[in-house]
Amino acid sequence: MATIQWFPGHMAKARNEVQAKLKQVDLVLEITDARTPEASRNPMMNELVGDKPKIMVLNKQDLADPNVTAQWIRFYESQGTAAIAIDAQHARQLKQIPQLAKKLLHEKIARQQARGIRDPMIKAMCIGIPNVGKSTVLNRLISKNIAVTGNRPGVTKNQQWLKADNSFMLLDTPGILWPKFDDEQVGLKLAFTGAIADNVVNPDDVGLFGLHYFQQRHPDALRKAYHATAADIALPTPDLMVHLAKTNGFGDEYNRMAERVIFDARQGKLGRFTLEVPNEAE
Ligand code: G4P
Numbered sequence: 001m002a003t004i005q006w007f008p009g010h011m012a013k014a015r016n017e018v019q020a021k022l023k024q025v026d027l028v029l030e031i032t033d034a035r036t037p038e039a040s041r042n043p044m045m046n047e048l049v050g051d052k053p054k055i056m057v058l059n060k061q062d063l064a065d066p067n068v069t070a071q072w073i074r075f076y077e078s079q080g081t082a083a084i085a086i087d088a089q090h091a092r093q094l095k096q097i098p099q100l101a102k103k104l105l106h107e108k109i110a111r112q113q114a115r116g117i118r119d120p121m122i123k124a125m126c127i128g129i130p131n132v133g134k135s136t137v138l139n140r141l142i143s144k145n146i147a148v149t150g151n152r153p154g155v156t157k158n159q160q161w162l163k164a165d166n167s168f169m170l171l172d173t174p175g176i177l178w179p180k181f182d183d184e185q186v187g188l189k190l191a192f193t194g195a196i197a198d199n200v201v202n203p204d205d206v207g208l209f210g211l212h213y214f215q216q217r218h219p220d221a222l223r224k225a226y227h228a229t230a231a232d233i234a235l236p237t238p239d240l241m242v243h244l245a246k247t248n249g250f251g252d253e254y255n256r257m258a259e260r261v262i263f264d265a266r267q268g269k270l271g272r273f274t275l276e277v278p279n280e281a282e
Pocket of ligand 1: 059060061062063086087088089128129130131132133134135136137
């Protein structure tokens with residue numbers, strides 16, 4: 001696997017930005033990709049967020065295996081973290097986020113109401129590594145790109161606040177947070193789902209990783225998409241790749257078959273899949 005450039009300076013900057021913004025919000029929406037709930041997290045996140053109420057938002061649930069998504073939700077809840085699965089492409093599903101946020105913050109809301117604030121405002125921010133869908137979530141949550149500034153306790157002037165409804169607003173998302181690049185498995189998972197650039201990890205390795213996964217977990221997808229037989233699927237993964245290249249019109253160019261597997265998986269042509277299950281993450 002190619003070595004990925006690691007810039008400690010950038011990490012420090014991102015960390016400071018997140019810390020500064022955390023002080024201004026009541027709640028964090030940590031967005032992850034439901035196909036890779038742990039690999040698509042920034043390794044500092046738990047430590048950074050600390051005791052601040054948080055919702056794990058497993059986005060792109062439309063692409064993930066629904067049974068495994070349900071396992072992940074139970075896993076996070078068992079750790080005392082609220083979790084929800086959404087497809088951010090559908091605004092209706094996003095309504096669950098403010099609802100859950102209000103449930104989590106009910107004590108704070110009740111205290112403010114007791115002080116005479118009729119409709120207390122909840123302030124939240126979305127954080128996550130690139131490509132998990134933060135901008136999509138943010139844009140779909142806000143009613144009309146209304147920036148709310150100043151004149152409210154705890155709201156800094158000149159800071160971009162976006163209003164979702166009369167009692168929920170979001171701070172624009174802080175700078176870039178990176179995944180755990182130094183872990184090869186994380187790199188392969190993120191490359192396979194397209195979360196990191198294709199030149200970061202060797203595409204042959206990524207294709208083999210993906211093919212191996214489908215051999216183990218979803219062999220039917222290989223039967224359907226590439227006419228693989230049970231005997232083909234029992235082959236060692238590199239042999240299967242070479243074989244599928246031949247039977248799928250790529251001749252000796254097994255690397256083109258690897259690219260095809262990656263492409264098809266990302267397009268959803270191999271069905272819904274999740275690359276990690278909670279036990280592995282523990
Ligand atoms: P980011 O801010 O975290 O970097 O992510 P962003 O919202 O830009 O989303 C990254 C890609 O993921 C986008 O696709 C977006 O449309 C897609 N996406 C976001 N949420 C979901 C979801 O719930 N399900 C699915 N299937 N896709 C989702 P793109 O190809 O990069 O751009 P575009 O084709 O939408 O223009």
